[in-house]
Amino acid sequence: MASLVVALAAVAVGPSAPAAAADEGAVSIDSHHTDDQLPVGIVRVSGSYHGLYDLNIVVNGERMDRVRLTDPENDDSGTWSYDLDTRPFDGDLEIAVLGISDVTRYGVWSSWVLMHVDNPAANKPTVTVTSPAEGSRVTEPTTVTVSAAGRNDIRRVEVRVNGTAWRPAELVGDAYRYRLDPRPFGDTMASIEARATDSRGNVGTSHAQYVSLNGGAPTPVVPHAQDRAMWMWEESSYNLVNNPGARSVLSALTTDTTTFNSRPIKTIYFGVDRGWDNNMLEDMRPQVRDLLRWAHDRGYKVHALIAGGTRPPFLGGLWRYRDHAVREMEKVLNFNLSSAPAERFDGVNVDIEPYIIGPSYIDDRPFVQLQWLDTLQTLIDRRDASGTGILFGPAMPVWLDSETVTWHGATKTMAQHFQDISDYVSLMDYRDTAEAIVRDAATEVAYAQQIGKPGSVLVGVETIDLVAVGGDPEWVTFSEEGRAGLETEVAKVYDQFAGSPGFGGIAMHHYDSLLDLPSTWAPGGLLPPMPADTQAPTAVSSAPIATTVDFSRVDLRYGRAHDNGEVHHYNVYRSESHDVAVVPGNLIGRTHGLGYSDTGLLANKRYYYRITAVDMKGNEGPPSAVTSARTERSNLRPMVVREAATTLADGTIRITAQVVDARTGAGVPAKVEGRFTKSSSQYLWMSADASGRVSGVSAPQTAASGTAGFAIHRIVAPGYYWASSEDLAHAGEVVW
DSSP: HHHHHHTTSSSSSSSOOOOOOTSSOOEEEEETTTTTTSSSSEEEEEEEEEEEEEEEEEEEETEEEEEEEEEEOOOOEEEEEEEOOOTOOOEEEEEEEEETTTTTTEEEOOOEEEEOOOGGGOOOOOOEEEESTTTTTEOOEEEEEEEEESSSEEEEEEEEETTOEEEEEEEEEEEEEEEEOGGGGOEEEEEEEEEEEEESOEEEEOOEEEETTOOOOOOOOOOOOOEEEEEEOHHHHHHHHHHHHGGGHHHHHHOOTTTTTOOOOOOOEOSSOOOOOOOOHHHOHHHHHHHHHHHHTOOOEEEEEEESSSSTTTTGGGGGGGGHHHHHHHHHHHHHHHHHGGGSOEEEEEEEOOGGGGTHHTTTTHHHHHHHHHHHEEEEEEEETOEEEEEEEEEEGGGGGGOOOEETTTTEEHHHHHHHHSSSSSEEEEOOOHHHHHHHHHHHHHHHTTTTOOTTTTEEEEEEEEHHEEEEEEEGOOOOHHHHHHHHHHHHHHHHTTOTEEEEEEEEEOOHHHOOOSSSSSSSSSOOOOOOOOOOOOOOSSOOEEEOOOOOOEEEEEEOOOOSOOOEEEEEEEESSSSOSSGGOOOOOOEEESSSEOOOTTTTTTEEEEEEEETTOOOOOOOOOOOOOOOOOOOOOOEEEEEEEEEEEEEEEEEEEEEEEEETTTTTEEEEEEEETTOOOOOOEEEEEEETTEEEEOOOOSSSEEEEEEEEEEEEEEEEEEEEGGGGGOEEEEOO
């Protein structure tokens, strides 16, 4: 999921409420319109765009795919197309297209288009548990009644109670019946689920029905201390579930209080969405239970972290996709009810941010705001119905205290509505000075005291290099300042809120970036101490598969590797020959996830790849099998960076570079953009002269010592494409 979140860095997460930009670009769907009837098969959908790049299509909140661009001049304007396979769908099918603005680097959405497909072969049965009624008490053998219907014959209906094995239900009249004997379950709250399989193999599942078995009673909701908390997304959470050795790395990071003069991390917001190869709360329950027992034995609190259950995340805040969010919530609740007390989640942290989804958040106010609140209330209602007693806390943008809406007859700020209905909030107070953090959290902390919810505001701070992935400025993250700078500022936050009952501590975003964030970027900066380890990871569990995307991009997918500790990242090696030697000269990148996009390739050329896994101590596992792909043809000419350097003078850093035609060596007057790195995260847009030369200067550096380089993100020129794989120079770094 983290990679999806990065892909959606489309929207400001911290600086201010979303605001439209007049020149941010636009994208439209031109081939189809709302209420169109689509045929079953491959349907070409298309449209136009300007001022955008990296366009993706969102299909029914279930997947997000790259579209094909036709941009003859390579000037971020043209047409797009996508071959939509409608065969998996029956009924409504909604699409939208998302691109990244070449001006703001935030996301720009098309309008949504809701179409229809008449395809009985893909119809999933609709399944409902009709009795016993939710909230009822079952003390003696009782008939569970299930309705199941669809466009195909129903072949099988099954029921399970509290995660036990699926049991067949018998068709009696027009309903399916299953005899539930509550006695073996003891006194407990229980989830009753049903599923139906039709004659074509389509499976539909019900929502859970929550009841009390025997003398079971709801568990009261009891707040607990969370300071200090930390978000962990699926790229790392699945490592922990799949690889018990990774616990030693988690323990080392969370218990270390001396390296950075910090407090221990005691609460983990643990990503539980579907992974690349598993759905942990369905497919890996024993492993998750074992991890939770281990965590509780060591004093941790663990909250399931959910983001709406859609692709991309956050759509669950809209009414059309609310069912996805509810099912994601029920997945956590059902897991808890199926597990022993020591093997349950202590809470659920809900990161649903629908303000990223198109202009309607601004243009149709308060339509989306009310849907968002209704979704959160629905999730809380499901928690209450289940009787699990877990804490409920949404991640909340810091600017919600500036929006006022009337909801259920009460006119308050969005932040106040959030706080009224939730057990706690994790406030995304993404600033890099204590003064700004305290200023922007003070209203929420005071309101928590006013409504009698002590310790219910966790103040969130960011450590990701957000400048690298979106349009947010450098002052929303501690990436530049390093962990020591973060701890210096949050110590002041603790001091400022020491007498404020509503303050619940600090939450840090997130685990992966904290592992790699040094105390300072200056020479001698310290990383979190890691356990000794000399054993290399395994090879990846399945061979990589290379897929051609266009004339300059190949995507790779591969299986998970395992380690006695933590698999920190995967190295990607590329060669123009089949024998891909695992040597530094062939190393092109590294990634935390199970996929990699290789960009900046030459057109009409075959490339070969291997993957290795690397652990926290740098031990590298054996290479994978070789995979290959050939890029498509293109009429554009390749351009490359021939010269690049960073220099430091008078307290500022200068980047100089030259862009040339890869074939002739002639200068190309291109537009060049990129960012300073490490101690300086400023983003620059620059224009080269006729010789292809370009330069830019950073803001004054205030740190007494540091390290900084410059990473070029994009080079655009009419008639050219940037073949970065062929670059002859890289900017390097300066140290002071």
